[in-house]
Amino acid sequence: VKLTVDTDAQTLCLVEGDTSRTIALYSPQAFELLAQQWLRVGWSQKYSYRFTWLGRPIVQLPEDLLRIQEVIQQLKPDVIVETGIAHGGSLIFYASLCHALGNGHVVGIDISIRPANRAAIEAHPLHDYITLVEGSSTDTLVLDTVRAVIGDAAKVIVILDSNHSYAHVAAELRAYAPLITLGSYLVVQDGVMALLADVPGGQPDWTDNNPAAAARDFLSEHAEFVQSRPPHPFDESRLERDATYWTDGWLRRRA
Ligand SMILES: C[S@@+](CC[C@H](N)C(=O)[O-])C[C@H]1O[C@@H](n2cnc3c(N)ncnc32)[C@H](O)[C@@H]1O
Numbered sequence: 508v509k510l511t512v513d514t515d516a517q518t519l520c521l522v523e524g525d526t527s528r529t530i531a532l533y534s535p536q537a538f539e540l541l542a543q544q545w546l547r548v549g550w551s552q553k554y555s556y557r558f559t560w561l562g563r564p565i566v567q568l569p570e571d572l573l574r575i576q577e578v579i580q581q582l583k584p585d586v587i588v589e590t591g592i593a594h595g596g597s598l599i600f601y602a603s604l605c606h607a608l609g610n611g612h613v614v615g616i617d618i619s620i621r622p623a624n625r626a627a628i629e630a631h632p633l634h635d636y637i638t639l640v641e642g643s644s645t646d647t648l649v650l651d652t653v654r655a656v657i658g659d660a661a662k663v664i665v666i667l668d669s670n671h672s673y674a675h676v677a678a679e680l681r682a683y684a685p686l687i688t689l690g691s692y693l694v695v696q697d698g699v700m701a702l703l704a705d706v707p708g709g710q711p712d713w714t715d716n717n718p719a720a721a722a723r724d725f726l727s728e729h730a731e732f733v734q735s736r737p738p739h740p741f742d743e744s745r746l747e748r749d750a751t752y753w754t755d756g757w758l759r760r761r762a
Contacts, residue, residue, distance in 0.1 A: 565596025585660035591668035602636035698754030
């Protein structure tokens, strides 16, 4: 792909193989094309590895965090389950939303919680909102523990951010889908991998071996879920698409 930005003519020219098209630079379509490249270059430069939330590193695109905050503010879940803890920033983020909303508890699962990360999470002022579970997210004992914490909670949302291989995400989808309550979401993170296969540091097999592919195949067999990007509660922009790492990642339970 060859992209040429002409700020004088206010155009963006896209050449792909034998075809080329020129579009207005200041248009939703140009934003989408440039945002795709911003995501690719940013990923190669570890853009998402430079933020913290209330003191803990959070490995996310800030755009995605704002979007899920909107969903959680509207849904007011009783339990937020996240697979993949790393430094704990995302758990603290969800805990801070529970605190602000006056409702909710967070369950974080990781195959290996490093002692320094565990200590920092357990010393955090929001720790009471969080239950840590160590083990693989698809392990039977881990799932039993998660189900016990959830109990008969009315609203449950699950966020998948652990091992991003197709096989693991497919197994997580099968394991966690039954926990999602009507109208809530199973959020599959990092479907952007398909877009990063040819970026330095990416892997050629990411074109198929990625969370978005697992989510699409899951949906084809589970009519009770639908791919549904949450509506923007406030949107005065001209844009249709978000810049996101969570490509095709919003699975809403509709039945
Ligand atoms: C991308 S990081 C999580 C980032 C974190 N959610 C955040 O937003 O800052 C992925 C984490 O998944 C964990 N992980 C890898 N395989 C796993 C598995 N099978 N079960 C649970 N966690 C796993 C890794 O140990 C790592 O800490």
